Amino acid sequence: MSEFKEPQNDEEMEFEALKPSELASGKSTSRRIPIPPHRLTPLKKDWLKIYTPLVEHLKLQIRMNLKKKSIDLKTSEETEDIGAIQKAADFIKAYNLGFDINDAISLLRLDDLYIDTFEIKDVKTLSGDNLSRAIGRIVGKDGKTKFTIENTSRTRIVVADTKIHILGSFQNIKIARDAIVHLILGSSPGKVYSKLRTISTRMKERF
Incomplete structure (x- = not known):
């Protein structure tokens, strides 16, 4: 029976990353991400921008x-990162929620x-004009308040009806969430x- 040797330094404790094929006995992993009807048209327009990083950088099939x-989505023999398919799923979900394609790509990097x-109702139950005013305070005139936050x-913030992403x-x-919560509760943008x-x-002082 061989004796276990304690590693002498951090270099001896480093392991090579496992490939998806090694982790799943050579079987590919797949994922299906539903696309909301209102995002189908933007998706077709931005398809090349979505397709390229997933295929060329993450080596996924799409x-x-x-x-x-x-x-x-599906892993291939060339896929090197075992977290690639999850990263891709998060990226597509972010796009589905309404984030700009360039902002969503940051999830891959x-x-x-x-x-x-x-949801706004998670903070305070509002309806009618009160709800509209709360959304107006969050967005601000010409989007100024949201942009400042x-x-x-x-x-990056997406206001989708009564949901905040x-x-x-x-x-x-x-x-960002604390600022939005204060606006929902009635604080003035000022x-x-x-x-x-x-x-x-x-x-700024910290960095």
Whole structure:
């Protein structure tokens, strides 16, 4: 019986990444992502931008399934990253939610990005004009408030009816979400801008 030797340094503890074929006994992995009807037209327009990074960089097989109204993903023998199909699924889901294609692609390049989704009613039950005014406060005139929150928190925000989707790192999502929650609860954009300026100053001092 061979004796277990304790590694002497970090280099001895490094392992080569497993390929999907090694992890799943050579079987390919597939995923089907449904496409909402209102995103089909933009999808066709942006298809080349969606197709290229998934095939050329993640080495996945992909097809647009118009009959099922979905995008079908599949690993191939060339796929090197075992997390490739999950990254691709997150990227397509972000696009489905309404994020710009270039913002959604960042999910493929960076590992610490997430999407947080919540509804206005999760914060406060509003209806009619009160709900419309809350959405108006979040977006602001000509999108100014949303743009300010995005720039300060380094996130991207999609307001889809009563749902709010935020793309960013965990810490930055919290900053954006707190600002939006204050707006939903009735704070004026001016007060939120003031808090965001304070946060922005702290972030600059930290880095």
